[in-house]
Amino acid sequence: MPGAIQSLSRAAAILRLLAGGERRLGLSEVATGLGLAKGTAHGILRTLQQEGFVEQDPDSGKYQLGAELLRLGQSYLDVHELRARALVWADDLARAAGETVYLGVLHQRGVLVVHHVFRPDDTRQVLEVGSMQPLHATALGKVLLAYDPVARGELGDGPWEAFTPRTVTEPAALDAQCALVRERGWADAVEETWEGVASVAALIQDRRRNPVGAVCVSGAVETVCEGGAVRPSLVASVRTAARAISRDLGAHRF
Amino acid sequence: MPGAIQSLSRAAAILRLLAGGERRLGLSEVATGLGLAKGTAHGILRTLQQEGFVEQDPDSGKYQLGAELLRLGQSYLDVHELRARALVWADDLARAAGETVYLGVLHQRGVLVVHHVFRPDDTRQVLEVGSMQPLHATALGKVLLAYDPVARGELGDGPWEAFTPRTVTEPAALDAQCALVRERGWADAVEETWEGVASVAALIQDRRRNPVGAVCVSGAVETVCEGGAVRPSLVASVRTAARAISRDLGAHRF
DNA sequence: ACCACCGGTCGGCCATGCCGACCCCACCTG
DNA sequence: CAGGTGGGGTCGGCATGGCCGACCGGTGGT
Known part of the structure; x- marks a missing residue:
């Protein structure tokens, strides 16, 4: 079986990281937590945010899971x-x-x-x-x-x-x-x-x-x-x- | 604002497509539905499957949303x-x-x-x-x-x-x-x-x-x-x- | 006033993921 | 049963897309 797509695996890891910690996480925390460069983590987070999988607190700039996940989870149950x-x-x-x-x-x-x-x-x-x-x-x-x-x-x-x-x-x-x-x-x-x-x-x-x-x-x-x-x-x-x-x-x- | 990560946006589109149609979708349906080459769609689906975001029916080979989405959706509610x-x-x-x-x-x-x-x-x-x-x-x-x-x-x-x-x-x-x-x-x-x-x-x-x-x-x-x-x-x-x-x-x- | 650290940006290099052709199998169909 | 069709899956070469590290501007603590 050929390898996985790197950016996708990393995005999944970020989502799991955000799901694990009870509180919101900052960009640097995410990056160091997964051993990624800040720029890399930011690119992934930015995309995830655009897609609704991640939300950003306007005050602190910290990230948390997004509403789209709830909607998709519901769709999973429907099917x-x-x-x-x-x-x-x-x-x-x-x-x-x-x-x-x-x-x-x-x-x-x-x-x-x-x-x-x-x-x-x-x-x-x-x-x-x-x-x-x-x-x-x-x-x-x-x-x-x-x-x-x-x-x-x-x-x-x-x-x-x-x-x-x-x-x-x-x-x-x-x-x-x-x-x-x-x-x-x-x-x-x-x-x-x-x-x-x-x-x-x-x-x-x-x-x-x-x-x-x-x-x-x-x-x-x-x-x-x-x-x-x-x-x-x-x-x-x-x-x-x-x-x-x-x-x-x-x-x-x- | 710099651009989004292509593979991630595509993966999100695939998830939404799977969430939209009530039934399971085949590889070709996904690929044509989003205007992607079959190989590309397959690579993304394979990765999503490894991460648990997508499941594949062993019989038909068709794809549906995965359990990890439900778990993450629940985490969204928790936070x-x-x-x-x-x-x-x-x-x-x-x-x-x-x-x-x-x-x-x-x-x-x-x-x-x-x-x-x-x-x-x-x-x-x-x-x-x-x-x-x-x-x-x-x-x-x-x-x-x-x-x-x-x-x-x-x-x-x-x-x-x-x-x-x-x-x-x-x-x-x-x-x-x-x-x-x-x-x-x-x-x-x-x-x-x-x-x-x-x-x-x-x-x-x-x-x-x-x-x-x-x-x-x-x-x-x-x-x-x-x-x-x-x-x-x-x-x-x-x-x-x-x-x-x-x-x-x-x-x-x- | 300074420093430390934050989130965010940028540009260049190169690994990475994209594409289209190809394979194999299951299922029709004549 | 041969041939055809369309399914999912694979592969390799090309170039593009994404990764990295250095760099901003703001903020809060000292």
Whole structure:
């Protein structure tokens, strides 16, 4: 495969840099952060600004991400076939389970949330569509790790970050869990990412049985678990929903 | 101002092209659509794919937008100061008004929705964050047109598209409405975008009193209007919310 | 008043990305 | 099954487009 276009790769790196740091960044910060000459960084930033991918604060001259990214991100969702098919199933699942539902796909070294149904009560919740979850410490992630070789490859050898005392950080333990996931057909994560939160997830396949994503139900340990384990009825609901979405995608052809 | 980086502008054009067409596009379609040589288009697409901005369907070889855009779009929202300040006020406004609340900023020739609070009932609603609304046919748009010279410039001379019989399509009529908006301090749009839907909007300013966005309450004509005009209490709520957000941004310094 | 550092510009050199011809494969089509 | 068509993808040579480092003008701190 021939090489990549230099200026484009650099532009992407700049966008990621701006997305990473919470605050706005100055021209010099960007340039030194990526080891570029100031003039080079400026040229790229200028173009990105013209295209709307980057905005500049008139006072400080510092740069931040631009609105066009939001618009394009929305367009990504509009085209996303998995998400479109899953919308109604996710809704039903949330209602039946009485808990939050996430829909995630593999993206780089994490799970990207492409759909999110609020827990059906009136508490204030923030939409997490577009955010990333760790592969090794969530139910969504463990499903993808278990079935998608690419995901396991991306993750590398660990040890990985521990978010709680229960997070699995060692490769051997994680691979054992993945084997269990494949055997049972579903994954759980009880207080492995956040204290007090437990989740169950199941795989979604496309028409050729390739793993394309996962559904997950997530909620307080007190309501999701029973006697230390995830409630069987929840597991059943999640697996049924996953099968329904897969069927919708055409997985029933075999 | 020196010129833009060619390959970057082209890459942006490709992304917009992919965002525009609802379906996936092939290499040749992209190339001819933008008047590029196939090899050139391929090089850019290859790089965009490596960076995650574009994905390729393994079967058809066709291209679509990539997940990285969703992630970056989310990062844009995270950093967005106006949105962060407005979150809680928008929530209160929706609850008080019993209607949908939108928060919009000027972007190119339209209003980009950066926040959306669902109408506080249990009907199914789709999140419109990241979508665009027309400047000339929405309350949000008319506020921005009235106060932001850039917006008026972007819009050009018309006549503009009519979405309903009540849409304002002529420059003279629209400019008159903008004058009225400036005089009253708020804008309305009754069945100008969608039949049966009416909205009220007010301006949000930053610390230097520059227009940075607008808040809007939107709902069925039957509940929003009274005797052909928008209910005064709603207007008051919206204007109060807009002032509160502006104050939060530091507009009180004068 | 000075200096340090900021964002921004400029011009020359040369690596870089552009182009058009070419390849291979899948799918029609007669 | 041969031939044709159009798909995505590759390649190499030419020249152009973008990179770099030196250079501005303004600003805020000392």
